[in-house]
Amino acid sequence: MAAGGRASGRPAKKKGPTKGTGGQVRRGLEGRGATPPAEMRHWYKDKARAERVAREERGGGGRRPAATRQRRSEDAPxxxxxxxxxxxxxxxxxxxxxxxxxxxxxxxxxxxxxxxxxxxxxxxxxxxxxxxxxxxxxxxxxxxxxxxxPAYDYAHPSELVELAQDAAEPPLIVALDGVTDPRNLGAIARSATAFGAHGLLIPSRRSAGVTGGAWKTSAGTLANLRVARAANLTAALREYRDAGLFVIGLDGEGRTDIGDVDLLTEPLVIVVGSEGKGLSRLVREHCDVVARIPMRAAAESLNAGVAAGVTLYEVARHRRR
CATH class of the missing domain: 3.30.1330.30 (Ribosomal protein L30/S12)
Known part of the structure; x- marks a missing residue:
């Protein structure tokens, strides 16, 4: 059959019936049973905890969870x-x-x-x-x-120099660069008081302040030592240098041992860096000398409080000569 056959050469395929859902739709429309009581639901404990926190914030008892605590303002006690x-x-x-x-x-x-x-x-x-x-x-x-x-009443950086002038002594100020632990601030305050420093200088941002933790570690010495706060630490150091003070930075990578620095009897600002990062780049650029505390090679680096105490003792020793 040259001309009488089908064009495709094979019979047309009939479309079969659509497959069913197997009852899934019907089961999906069925009820899911009685609603479980609240205490059996997975979110009940979280909701109860949130309600308890809300009651506490309105004056109820119990400690607020850490995630809900708000940072105290600077004027708060x-x-x-x-x-x-x-x-x-x-x-x-x-x-x-x-x-x-x-x-x-x-x-x-x-x-x-x-x-x-x-x-x-x-x-x-x-x-x-x-x-x-x-x-x-x-x-x-x-x-x-x-x-x-009450909230601490910070001094102006220039007031620390005036305190030294009133005492007829060469100024000795300790500045903190990146020290964020209040306990370190309190420990440094104890050393500063013991070795005759005229005050501490801290930046207003990214630094520990005079908090309850600092008061506690200082063992009350912060009551007899002024703490000044500067909006810009490097600008304050620049003003101190213009006023005739020398700036010595403490850093484990310094090339001069602190005992060999020939400026220890001069008007001084001792800058203590953070334990992890040391002195920041801008602060280092404003130092007259970057000194280290000599230690045995096997010893780990000293924390900020200990480093400040060792350095202040060395300054006091030179000034007694």
């Missing part, structure tokens, strides 16, 4: 917790506005002396729950005693 730190701060004359005492506290000599000293200084005594003391100290150990101190 600070808190020192712990029996020894509180008593030391009170005896050192640290400015305070209230002493919180836990209900049913176990009395000892430190508690009695703290209450007596606070009463003699006219500081308000407030009996509080331990939950509230936990919130005031952000969960730190307080042993039932918390001292509220």
């Amino acid at each position: 600070e808190y020192i917790g712990g029996r020894n730190p509180v008593l030391e701060a009170l005896l050192a004359g640290v400015p305070a506005s209230a002493l919180y005492v836990a209900q049913r506290i176990d009395n000892d000599d430190r508690v009695r002396d703290a209450i007596k000293t606070a009463t003699e200084r006219g500081i308000a005594l407030l009996e509080s729950s331990r939950d509230k003391l936990d919130r005031l100290t952000d969960g730190a150990v307080h042993q039932g005693l918390v001292l509220q101190i």
Whole structure:
């Protein structure tokens, strides 16, 4: 059949029936049973926790979780917790506005002396729950005693030079570059007070401030040592140099041992860098000398507080000659 066959040469294929859903649609429309009670739902604990936090923020009890804590403003009061730190701060004359005492506290000599000293200084005594003391100290150990101190009143950088001039002494100022741990600031304050420094200088940003943690570590010495704050640390160092002070930076990569620096009896600014990064590039450029503390090769680098103490001792030793 040359001309009478189908064009394709094979019969046309019929379309078969569409496959079914196997009952999936029907099952999807069926009910899922009774709604489970709230306590059995996976999100119940999270919701209950959120409601508890909301109650606490409105004045309820309990400590706020870390994720919900807000940063205190600079004008907010600070808190020192712990029996020894509180008593030391009170005896050192640290400015305070209230002493919180836990209900049913176990009395000892430190508690009695703290209450007596606070009463003699006219500081308000407030009996509080331990939950509230936990919130005031952000969960730190307080042993039932918390001292509220007002926000620190920072000095102007030039005031530190004026303090030295009033004492008829060559200025000795410690500047902190990138030191963000308040405990290091407190430790440096102790060394600065012990070796006759006239004050500390800190930048207003990316630096530890005079917080409750700094007061606690300083063991009250911050009450007798002025702390100045500068909007720009390098600009403040430049002004100090213009006023006749020499700037010595501490860095493990320095080429001169601190004991060999011939400027230690001159008006000085000692700059302490952070443990991890040391001195920043701009601060290093504003130093007259970058010195190191000689150590054995196997020893690790010193933290900021220890480095400041060693250097200040060396300065004091040279000045006594």
